[in-house]
Each structure stands twice: as C-alpha cells, then as structure tokens.
Amino acid sequence: xxxxxxxxxxxxQQVMPLLLLGTGLMASNRYFTILDNEALALESAARPxxxxxxxxxxxSAPRAFFPLYDFLLHFWLRxxxxxxxxxxxxPTLLFLGGIYLLxxxxxxxxxxxxxxxxxxxxxxxxxGFHHGRLATRYTLAFFLVGALTLxxxxxxxxQSWGRWAALFVSGTLLLLTQLFGLAIVAFLVFEMxxxxxxxxxxxxxxx
Numbered sequence: 001x002x003x004x005x006x007x008x009x010x011x012x013q014q015v016m017p018l019l020l021l022g023t024g025l026m027a028s029n030r031y032f033t034i035l036d037n038e039a040l041a042l043e044s045a046a047r048p049x050x051x052x053x054x055x056x057x058x059x060s061a062p063r064a065f066f067p068l069y070d071f072l073l074h075f076w077l078r079x080x081x082x083x084x085x086x087x088x089x090x091p092t093l094l095f096l097g098g099i100y101l102l103x104x105x106x107x108x109x110x111x112x113x114x115x116x117x118x119x120x121x122x123x124x125x126x127x128g129f130h131h132g133r134l135a136t137r138y139t140l141a142f143f144l145v146g147a148l149t150l151x152x153x154x155x156x157x158x159q160s161w162g163r164w165a166a167l168f169v170s171g172t173l174l175l176l177t178q179l180f181g182l183a184i185v186a187f188l189v190f191e192m193x194x195x196x197x198x199x200x201x202x203x204x205x206x207x
Contacts, residue, residue: 095128098139102145
C-alpha cells in the first residue's frame, strides 16, 4: 500500500519555536542584569494587595495606571515564594503568549504560512529577545496588543456581541495598562473597513 502523506501539525509548528525561545530566554536570564524599571515593578508588587489598590484609587501611586500587572506579579511572587530565578518567568509567558496571539491573527490574514513566518521572525527578533524577559508592564501590554488584534479580526468576521465584548475588554485593559494603547485603539476605530467608525464609537460610549 502506498504510504499516506503526513500533514504537518500547524499548531505544533507554531508552538515548538516558542518553546525554544522561552527556553533560551530563561536559560540566559543570568546574563541580563535587573533594570531600574524591573526593580520598581518588584517593589510595587511586593506590597499588600490593599496597598496596591489604594495607591491607584487615591492617586498616590507613582504611576497613573491601573495596577493589573502589579496584581499579576504580586500573586506570581507569592506562588513561587519570591524565587529570584523565577520572577522573570511570568513576563516571558506573557511575551510568548502575545506572539502566539499575533500569529493567530496573522493566520486570518495570510494563512498558516504567515502565522509561521511571524513566529520565526519573533524568535530571531533581537529586541524581543532582550525585552521579552523583563518583568515590567510592557510584556503585559504586548500580550494585550496581541489579544486586541486577534479580537478585532474575529469581530470583523462576525460582529456578534460576544466578539464585541472580547474586543472591548482587551482594548480597555490595554488602555489601562499602557498609554500607547490609546494610539492603537484609535487606529482600530478609524481603520475598520466593514463598519462606520462613528457607529463603533457610539457602541463604545453606550456600553
């Protein structure tokens, strides 16, 4: 009998390079010293949850952002017992997750080849190799950019309220996490090819 042609697993083709990248990031952490921004993030996340929350609501926090990343890092530090070797594992997961979400978005535009190309470009991206490991809110913002991009493309395919909710939540979290999210959300508002931008703004204001 003729041998059956084996089709490559698309998901495995995308996940394996990300696993290699994650392994490389964690293995090389010892060669990258802690930056000032990381030290500030660790100092903020080490505080009690009540203190982190009150600093945002009272306006006494040093940064005028919703402390979502501080919450995540706080619970991660508690989960790992404050292990110094693992504190960069959370931002690494967020960075890899952002790449994966962007790859899923690329697949909707250009198919499996586009998704795989994006993954491999990310693996060999020098800026990402350095900054994707840093325990700062930028890794969370990168993850939310990927989530917003994918949610936007899925919403264009089917403008249901469920997909609108995913788009709204990811956009709102990005705005609360990092100021540059304002530019990204504004771009999506005025770029939508299948619906009027004013209608979209009206939905935002009435939700």
